[in-house]
Structure formats: structure tokens, C-alpha cells
Amino acid sequence: MSNAKKSQVNILDIKGGCQLEGEVFVRGAKNTVPKNMVAALLTSDSCVIKNIAHIVDVDIMCDMIEALGSNVRFTRNHSLQISASSLAQMPLEQTWAFANKSRIPILTCGPLLARNGHAIVPALGGCQIGDRPIDFHIEVLKALGARIEIHDTHLEMFANRLRGAKIRLPYPSVGATEQVLLSSVLANGVTELSNAAIEPEIMDLIAVLQKMGAIISVDTHRVITIHGVDKLSGFNHKALPDRLEAASWACLAAATKGRIFVRGAEQMNMLTFLNAFRQAGGAFEITESGIEFWRADKTLKAMALETDVHPGFMTDWQQPFAVMLTQANGLSVIHETVYEGRFGYIEAFKSMGAQIQLYQRCLGQISCRFANRNALHSAVIAGPTTLRGAEIHIPDLRGGFSYIIAALVANGASRLHNIRLIHRGYENIIEKLRALKANIQEE
Ligand code: EPZ
Secondary structure (H helix, E strand, C coil), rough: CCCCHCCCCEEEEEECCCCCCCEEEEECCCCCCCCCCCHHHHHEEEEEEECCCCCCHHHHHHHHHHCCCCCEEEECCCCEEEEECCCCCHHHHHHHHCCCCCCCCHHHHHHHHHHHHHEEEECCCCCCCCCCHHHHHHHHHCCCCCEEEECCEEEEEEEECCCCCCCCCCCHHHHHHHHHHHHHCCCCCEEEECCCCCHHHHHHHHHHHHHHHHHHECCCCCCCEEEECEEEECCEEEECCHHHHHHHHHHHHHCCCCCEEEEEHHHCCCCHHHHHHHCCCCEEECCCCCCEECCCCCEECCCCECCCCCCCEHHHHHHHHHHCCCCEEEEEEEECCCCCCCCHHHHHHHHHHCCCEEEEECCCCCCCCCCCCCCCCCEEEEEECCCCCCCEEEEHHHHHHHHHHHHHHCCCEEECCCCHHHHCCCHHHHHHHCCCEEEEECC
16 A cells, blocks of 8 residues: 555554564664655765665655655665756745655755755644754754745745854754755865764764765764765665664563564664663564564563663653553653653553653753753653553654554553554554554554
8 A cells, every 4th residue: 555545544443452473674764764865965966775664754755856856766675766967946835735744844955055055945844742943953054154034934045055164053953963964065165063963863864975975074072074075976875774663663562562573673773772671671682684572571670761862762762662661560750851742642641541640850860951941851650550442643653653552552442543643654554563463453
């Protein structure tokens, strides 16, 4: 079924109480493939990205690339071929089609400014897990010499040729770091970015840009230095596997007392997750082709957890992990330090019987931006609790997968609405759940 058809399927009925066992395959990460696709717009040469997951966020980027006058097509064996021999800003009214759908459009500024000196960006979308401002993006583009007009519904930018600059981010933002990489790589001169994000997805983008001819060094203390070049060539790259999806399946295995082999999962970009998973009573076996996850003993163990930027515990791992902790013995504490609104999914869990209390206080060691901002960004979870089936509306991508875990753990039947949000980042989620013997029915 195409993604377009999948995104029309919006309700999933799940019967709980079964142990999930079997194998799933994770391909290119939702949070790196679309950025690699944007990098392909920096050259008129042909580019190939392999290990592509057929997810909605990739489809959105394909549509954007075509709307920008370039070609993109899926080739055999889960690969994409992109050739941006021509790149033209789409008319303003056409940008609306991409407004409020994902965060990616703002990253097309770099290629558009480098090749045309002009860019228009619609209002952004993405999961509602906090304000998600773009002030860092605007500041770094101005620092690189872009003239920016801020309109109610879009940004318009102009630049003859961006110039290198010394930039320090107020927070190691993944998106803003990607913005600097994609905008400075063809700028005139050297850009030094301090307090940069260094997630594996950032390294994957740097690897792609290096293949294209860029000169980028990752120095100590989160400093990235980019030496602007005059031209970039095409690339052939195998996308990083999705460590966020892999961790979601791990939490599902432990929560349902099942056993799941995640083909494609790689230990090196999951080290922090694997440590926390083991501390919580999860078990795993690492092989060359993937990682198998299960619950080590009869019970899971409560623990204290704080999310942070890499190499800390990823904020995107937090939601599936929290569901797993509802099945752990004792009181667990989670301090979410990356997004102020990432516990929006908790209320629905409570309707399923979860014992979770949210706090505005920072319940952890990490000094956090939300300390005095009335943000419910710490949680205390009592377990183990018996969950009962419920009717739930999915709020965001990772919260959505967490509800699937909860529904599969719960006694009785659950009905999940807004399933299409999950297709944004989890390829073939229905087929994968069926392969693991989940009792599910689409509506
Ligand atoms: C990326 O979002 C990911 N999305 C997120 O994954 C991920 O949670 C996040 O990085 C952190 O790792 C994609 O890559 C498409 P940020 P991004 O800029 O780049 C604040 C998922 O579920 N901030 O690192 O938008 C921001 O509000 C998604 O796969 C500003 O204040 O994240 C947040 O508190 C969810 N101003 C913090 O920085 C800005 O201009 C981190 O955001 C930009 C960000």
C-alpha cells in the first residue's frame, strides 16, 4: 500500500495482552534521510541515497524537490536518485502545500540561497512537543549574510553569496546545526560553529557533504569548522539506520515480555539507549546484522532517567521508554530537558490506568532551560501497573508508537485514532506489527 493510501488509514484497533515475537527491519533514519536529500540540492550532479525507508517524511521531501524544479525517483532496492540540475524557488502559493507538514523546508534555504540567492520558506510543521521556534535558524542565516523578511505565513531570504562567520548556538540544536552546515558549505570563507549538535544524524550529514567535496572538521568541545568551497559534486551514500525506531521496538519487546530482532540496528549509535535499557532490566544481543531485544527477567526495574543532547539519552527515546517503565517494579523518574512539551501524551496513558504524575520541577541533575517556565517536564511513574484498553487520539509520532506499546500491553481492546502520524517515521508499521503476531485491525 502506498504511503498516500496508508496516510488515509487513520484508526487502528489493537487487542492487548500478547507477547510480540519475531523480526523487523529498520532502514534509513527519518531524521537523517530528508537532510541528505536537501544536501543533494547543493549540486547539479546526480546523487544516490541507499537504505531508504518509505515513510511520509521522505515522500514530503520528494514532493518538495519536484516542486523546486528538480528530479527525484525511487530506484530498485530502496534507493533514491536525485538530480537537481535545475533548482528554482517554487511560487509562494505553492509553498503552502508544504506548510505545517514537517521541519524540513527551513533547511532548503542553504541550497536555494547558494544557487539562486533567494529562498521562501513556509510556516513549519513537525510534532507538537513544545514551541519549536526557529530563532536559531534565523540568527545563523543572518550571521552568514542572508537578508531575511519575516512575513505572517512565510520567510523570504536574499543573499548574493553567503559568507563564512563565527557562530555560537545558544543550545546544541540539531536543526540549527544542519542549517549552518547546509548554508556555509558553499559560502565564501570559513565558518566556525560552537555549541553545535553532534548527533549521529549530524555526522551522517557531514559524511555526505564530505563525499560531495566539502571540508568540514568536527573539533573538540562541540566546535564544527566548515571551509566554504566553490562547487560540490554528487554523492552515493547509504543512510544511517533509524536508531529511534530501533529503540521503539526494543521497548515494545521488553514491555510485552516478547522478543524482537531488529535487523539493521547498530550498537554504535545506540550506546546510551542500550545502557539504560539494560539498567531497566532489558536484555539484548548484538550481531553483525542487527540487535535482538527481550526482557532479562520476569520483572523490569524502575530507574531515574534524564534526556539530553547527544551523547545523552535522546529525547525521542523517552516516550516509548516511559511506557516500558509503567511495567517496571517501583518508582521511575524522567527529567525531559530537550522539549518542554514532550509529556503531552501522558494524560491518555492515565486513562489506561498508568500511574504517572507530572511536575514543573527539574527532577534530575542536568541544568535545564525549563526550570522556571511552568513546563510539566518531569514525570514520576509508579509500576508495575495493569493497563486497560482505551480509545486514544495520537498526539505526535513518538507518542503514537508509545500508545501502540501501551495498547499491546493492556488488558482488552484499544482504538487508536490519527495513526497517519506514525507513518511519518515508521515504515510499514502495520505489516511489522502483524509480523510480530500483534492482534490488530485497521479501519
Ligand atoms: C530534530 O528536531 C529531530 N527532528 C527531532 O526528532 C529531535 O527530537 C530533535 O532534533 C532533538 O534531537 C528532525 O530531525 C526532523 P532541535 P529539531 O533544533 O532540529 C529548541 C522525532 O520524533 N530550538 O535540536 O527541530 C527547540 O525548541 C523528532 O523524530 C529553539 O529554541 O530539534 C528544542 O527545545 C521530534 N530555537 C531544542 O532547541 C530554534 O531555532 C532542540 O531542538 C531551534 C530549536
